[in-house]
Amino acid sequence: MADDSPASHRRDPIKSSVGNVAAQRRRQNAVTVGKERRESLVRAKRLCRVGPSGDGDVPGEENDMVTDEEGFLLDAQTSSAVEDLKSAIAYQGKGAMQKRVNALRELRRLLSKSEFPPVEAALKAGAIPLLVQCLSFGSPDEQLLEAAWCLTNIAAGKPEETKALLPALPLLIAHLGEKSSLPVAEQCAWALGNVAGEGEELRNVLLSQGALPPLARMMLPNKGSTVRTAAWALSNLIKGPDPKAATELIKVDGLLDAILRHLRKSDEELATEVAWVVVYLSALSNFATGVLVKSDAILLLVERLATSNSLQLLIPVLRSLGNLVAGDSHTTSTVLIPGHEITDGVIKVLVKCLKSDHRVLKKEASWVLSNIAAGSIEHKQLIYSSEAVPLLLRLLSTAHFDIRKEVAYVLGNLCVTPTGGDGKPNLIEEHLVSLVQRGCLSGFIDLVRSADIEAARLGLQFMELVLRGMPNGDGPKLVEQEDGIDAMERYQFHENEDLRNMANGLVDKYFGENYGIDE
Amino acid sequence: MAMVVDYKHDSSFPYWTSIRRRFAPDSPFFSSGNIERELLAKQVALDFTEDERNQLEKMIDTDARGVFCPIVGCGARLTLLEDFEDHYNTRHTASCSVCSRVYPTSRLLSIHVSEAHDSFFQAKVARGYAMYECLVEGCDLKFKNYKCRQQHLVDKHKFPTSFEFFKKAHPSKKQRLKIQRKRAVNKKDEEVPSKMEVENEMMEGLVSAVSKLSTSDSSPSTVSFGRRNARGLTFVPQSIQPPLQKK
Numbered sequence: 001m002a003d004d005s006p007a008s009h010r011r012d013p014i015k016s017s018v019g020n021v022a023a024q025r026r027r028q029n030a031v032t033v034g035k036e037r038r039e040s041l042v043r044a045k046r047l048c049r050v051g052p053s054g055d056g057d058v059p060g061e062e063n064d065m066v067t068d069e070e071g072f073l074l075d076a077q078t079s080s081a082v083e084d085l086k087s088a089i090a091y092q093g094k095g096a097m098q099k100r101v102n103a104l105r106e107l108r109r110l111l112s113k114s115e116f117p118p119v120e121a122a123l124k125a126g127a128i129p130l131l132v133q134c135l136s137f138g139s140p141d142e143q144l145l146e147a148a149w150c151l152t153n154i155a156a157g158k159p160e161e162t163k164a165l166l167p168a169l170p171l172l173i174a175h176l177g178e179k180s181s182l183p184v185a186e187q188c189a190w191a192l193g194n195v196a197g198e199g200e201e202l203r204n205v206l207l208s209q210g211a212l213p214p215l216a217r218m219m220l221p222n223k224g225s226t227v228r229t230a231a232w233a234l235s236n237l238i239k240g241p242d243p244k245a246a247t248e249l250i251k252v253d254g255l256l257d258a259i260l261r262h263l264r265k266s267d268e269e270l271a272t273e274v275a276w277v278v279v280y281l282s283a284l285s286n287f288a289t290g291v292l293v294k295s296d297a298i299l300l301l302v303e304r305l306a307t308s309n310s311l312q313l314l315i316p317v318l319r320s321l322g323n324l325v326a327g328d329s330h331t332t333s334t335v336l337i338p339g340h341e342i343t344d345g346v347i348k349v350l351v352k353c354l355k356s357d358h359r360v361l362k363k364e365a366s367w368v369l370s371n372i373a374a375g376s377i378e379h380k381q382l383i384y385s386s387e388a389v390p391l392l393l394r395l396l397s398t399a400h401f402d403i404r405k406e407v408a409y410v411l412g413n414l415c416v417t418p419t420g421g422d423g424k425p426n427l428i429e430e431h432l433v434s435l436v437q438r439g440c441l442s443g444f445i446d447l448v449r450s451a452d453i454e455a456a457r458l459g460l461q462f463m464e465l466v467l468r469g470m471p472n473g474d475g476p477k478l479v480e481q482e483d484g485i486d487a488m489e490r491y492q493f494h495e496n497e498d499l500r501n502m503a504n505g506l507v508d509k510y511f512g513e514n515y516g517i518d519e
Numbered sequence: 520m521a522m523v524v525d526y527k528h529d530s531s532f533p534y535w536t537s538i539r540r541r542f543a544p545d546s547p548f549f550s551s552g553n554i555e556r557e558l559l560a561k562q563v564a565l566d567f568t569e570d571e572r573n574q575l576e577k578m579i580d581t582d583a584r585g586v587f588c589p590i591v592g593c594g595a596r597l598t599l600l601e602d603f604e605d606h607y608n609t610r611h612t613a614s615c616s617v618c619s620r621v622y623p624t625s626r627l628l629s630i631h632v633s634e635a636h637d638s639f640f641q642a643k644v645a646r647g648y649a650m651y652e653c654l655v656e657g658c659d660l661k662f663k664n665y666k667c668r669q670q671h672l673v674d675k676h677k678f679p680t681s682f683e684f685f686k687k688a689h690p691s692k693k694q695r696l697k698i699q700r701k702r703a704v705n706k707k708d709e710e711v712p713s714k715m716e717v718e719n720e721m722m723e724g725l726v727s728a729v730s731k732l733s734t735s736d737s738s739p740s741t742v743s744f745g746r747r748n749a750r751g752l753t754f755v756p757q758s759i760q761p762p763l764q765k766k
Contacts, residue, residue, distance in 0.1 A: 041575065042557045239544055276556070283544040312559045315552050326541040360552045367540070367548075374537040401600055402551070413537035425536050451586050451603040461535040490607070492682060493591045493623045498533075504682060505532055 040116070040157070044197035044236055047156045048149055048190055049112050052183035052225070074110065075121035081107040082125035089133055097140055104134060104146035111153040119154050119161045127154070128164055135171040141181045148172065148187035155194035162198040169195065169209055176214035186226040189215060193233030203237055207245055212237060216252040219259075219274070223266065231262075231273035238280045246285035249277075256291060263300040268313045271304065275316035282323035289327040298324060298335060299342060305349035311358055318353060318361060321346070322368040332371070338378040346372070347386050354391045359400055366392070366406035373413035377428070380414050384431050389414075393435070396443035401450070408447055408458045411435055415465055427469040436466060441482050448487040448503075453496055460488070460502045467510045476510045485511055551576070590623050592656050627654065627684075634665075635685070654684060 085103040088096070107127070111117045127150070134147035151172065155162040165172075172188045180188075192211055196203050206212075215237065218230035238245040250256060262274040278297070281288040292298075301321045308314060325331045336343045353365035369392075373383050383389070388410075396407045415432040416425040441463075448459030463484060467475040479485065491503035542548045558575060588595040588603065590611050597603055613628035614621045617636045622628040630652060633640045644650050649661040651668040655676050662668040665685065672678040 038575065041561055042554050044557065046560065241543065241545060280544055283542070312556070315555060319549070319552060323541075326539055329539065332539075360555050364552065371539045374539050409540070412535050416535050416537050419536045419538065425534060449604060449607075450600060451589055451597065452600060453589075457533075458535075461533065464532060465535055490590075490611075490623070493627070495589050495591045500682075502532060 043156075045156045045162070045194040046190070046232075047112070047115070047117070048152045048187070051145070051149065052186065071118075074113070074118045078107070078110045078118040078121040079125040081110055082122060082127045082130065085130050085134075086126070089130060097143065100134065101140070101142050101146060104143060104150065108146050108149045108153075111150055116157070117153050119157050122150075122154060123161065123164055128167060132168050132171060135168060135175065137174070141184055144175060144180075144184045145187050148175070148184065148191050152187060152191040152194060155191055155198075159198055162195055163202065165191070165195055166205070169206065169211075173206070173209055173211045173214065176211075176218065178217070182224070182226050185218060186229050189218060189226070189230045189233045193229065193236050196233060196236035196239075200241065203239070203245070204242075206237060212245060212248055213252065216249055216255055219262075219277075220254050222261070223270065227262075228270045228273050231270070231277055235273065235276040235280055238277070238284070240280070240284045243284040243286075246281050247287045250281055250285065250288040250291055256295060260296055260300060263297070263304065268308060268310050272310070272313045272316060275301075275304075275313065275320055278320040279316045279323060282320055282327055286327065289324060290330070293324055293328055293331050293335060298331070298346070302342065302345045302349050305352065306345070311361070314353070314356075314358075315360055315364075318364050318368070322364055322371070325368055325371045332375040332379060336372065336375075336379075338376070338382040343382065347383065347388065351387045351391065354388060354395065359403065362395065362399065363403045363406050366395070366403060366410055370406060370409035370413055373410050374418075376418060380428065380431065383410070384414050384434075389435075393438055393440055393443075396440055401452070401455070404443065404447065405452070405455050405458065408444060408455070408462065411440055412458065412462050412465070415462075415469075427465060429469060429471065432465060432469050433471065436470065436478065441466060441478060441484070445479075445482050445484050445487050448484070449490070453499065456496075456499055457502070460499065460506065463488070464502075464506060467506060479510075592624060626656065630654065631684070 081103065085100070085107055088099040088103040091099055107122070111119070111122065131147045131150055134143055139147075151165055151168055155165050169192070172191055175188045176185050176192075192206060192215070196206055196211075212234075215230050215234050219227055219234065221227055234249065238249055240246065259274055259278060262271055263278075266274070278292065278301075282292060298321065301317050301324075304317045305314060305321070308317075325336070336346055350365045350369055353361040356362065369383060369388060372379050392407045392410055396404055396411065399407070415428055415435065417428060419425050444459045444462040446459070447455040448463065450456055450459075463479060467479060469475065470478060485507065488503040488507050491500045494500050494503075554576060586597050586600055586603070588597060588606060588610075590607075593610065595606060595610070597606055611623040612621050613623070613625045615628060615632060615636075617632070620631060622631055634651065640650055644663070647663065649663045651662040651665055653660045653662075653668060653671060653676075655672070658676070660671065662671060669682075669684070672682065672684075
């Protein structure tokens with residue numbers, strides 16, 4: 001919205017404007033098979049290539065993928081840079097500070113060059129204790145910044161490398177405080193975010209060392225790249241699986257307000273990271289979910305879903321909404337009341353997601369709909385008569401498997417009444433008949449044919465509804481027409497006993513000896 | 520002792536119930552969205568296009584989504600869930616060239632062929648040999664009649680009581696009417712009995728089945744695919760005539 005602080009724009013990794021050949025090579029390398037490479041791409045850690053004042057190499061200007069030779073050279077340079085840093089720290093004379101900063105800068109540059117920086121070499125040469133020394137209280141900002149930047153990138157790679165930061169953690173946390181300059185605090189938050197992204201063990205260490213409150217406070221200002229980095233670091237810090245951190249976070253004074261404010265007004269990049277915080281709050285902490293449901297959060301999430309087209313933003317916003325619906329029966333029973341404007345709004349944005357081109361959005365939107373369809377009869381009627389159904393029917397026959405499974409849940413949920421006490425739910429004949437007439441049966445039978453146990457189960461359960469619930473005994477005929485008998489007979493030699501029993505039971509009951517005789 | 524579950528009372532079918540489903544943040548359900556998040560975040564930095572990102576996603580997906588074939592005794596690893604249908608059609612649809620029944624393994628098919636279309640097999644049964652082998656690979660037990668084998672499957676291998684190796688085929692409407700008419704009229708055997716009837720009658724009794732097995736299909740058929748089971752497919756020379764046909 002309003003102009004961000006000067007730092008924020010330049011914080012964004014600059015798009016490379018290199019010539020074609022180098023760019024092509026980089027792209028090819030990025031997409032190359034190579035499990036380690038793929039793993040590194042999906043890590044929850046982020047390398048820092050550009051600093052707060054815009055310095056730093058333009059990513060990719062140099063070779064991103066170094067050859068073996070170049071790798072050796074880089075390692076050698078790194079070792080010597082660490083040596084330089086060592087002597088710079090030891091040096092007591094005139095210009096000592098500048099010497100230290102220069103040495104740090106050199107090391108930082110080497111650690112920011114490629115996608116796989118020479119971290120191992122740096123660690124072997126003993127970088128950590130030196131960097132910890134550079135973080136001591138009272139050090140000049142530039143020194144703190146460069147040291148934290150080096151640590152950030154050391155922590156951005158393999159697990160053992162991230163773990164090497166342990167001695168530095170208390171100092172990094174300390175420099176998150178209000179007394180620190182913003183760029184320094186931000187860089188420390190980034191380093192801590194990488195550490196938190198490593199795993200549960202390190203998260204617990206950080207939490208026990210008190211990392212959460214200062215990071216939370218960094219989210220309170222209205223804007224700035226610091227807010228964004230802090231939000232990202234927090235999302236890594238609270239992701240559990242222990243819900244304690246999430247519950248602690250929502251209780252921080254002013255945090256809920258800040259979240260709502262950012263969801264309402266902030267630019268998409270910041271809103272994205274804040275939305276991820278909401279994702280983890282709502283997935284892990286029942287307390288946080290309750291607080292969020294009672295606030296304006298759902299309205300704001302719906303608003304973002306309606307107005308944004310950024311996939312990066314839509315994913316966490318949709319998921320937050322989904323978590324709030326899934327996590328608390330209150331959501332569907334007291335907030336999303338059929339007939340209220342907010343409920344119509346939710347259906348509308350879910351329909352928008354179903355129409356999108358993105359697999360994740362279609363799948364997770366279907367999941368949210370399935371949970372709403374698990375509500376009251378009025379909820380089922382609302383969805384049944386909405387724009388969602390034709391879209392869902394089409395997705396059931398054409399979409400990717402993941403999506404089809406979720407769609408199956410929605411459609412099936414529309415056909416049964418809410419589960420009462422006796423456990424045998426009744427059919428909603430009108431919905432069942434209409435959906436079957438519109439051709440959904442073959443989609444369910446396809447699920448029966450799949451090797452996925454859950455999907456097969458769904459398919460068989462829906463077939464049972466059809467066999468039992470279609471009027472005039474039409475069920476068996478319809479199932480036979482779609483090769484349903486064949487699909488069920490596959491289960492005779494299936495290794496899953498439950499599915500075998502289900503399928504055999506249906507065949508015996510509805511296609512027994514007397515099937516079709518009395519016509 | 521295996522619990523006998525009677526599906527005719529359908530008290531144990533797990534009916535569709537609509538319930539809310541919640542997932543933990545590290546659930547596999549969310550993993551594709553999480554991957555998308557990280558790739559998008561790095562996309563700008565690494566400057567790859569949406570196509571390249573999709574390609575990457577596909578590869579990451581493939582790593583994670585292999586599945587094993589669930590047909591008993593198969594264990595084949597399928598790289599992608601989508602491969603299952605092709606795999607099934609290639610490996611698990613061994614069809615009998617005599618009666619078109621389909622079996623999921625060639626072993627089961629050849630057992631079927633022996634039991635249903637081989638008069639040599641029936642001759643041995645009539646003489647009291649234990650010819651009906653257990654369907655579970657590796658069990659190797661043999662039984663004197665179909666029902667004993669069936670009971671063994673239920674007792675020892677937990678097959679459901681409703682399981683029928685020799686499942687009645689599901690005739691088309693035309694066939695069903697034909698059967699109905701035939702039942703209304705006296706059994707006269709004017710024409711060559713249909714394959715359906717041959718099999719129905721076999722269920723009733725073995726000795727009578729042997730004599731009724733007078734169709735030209737009684738010599739073992741050649742298996743139309745895959746591995747040959749040497750045991751069940753001995754060729755019956757022309758000179759050994761099937762028992763006299765009742766007129």
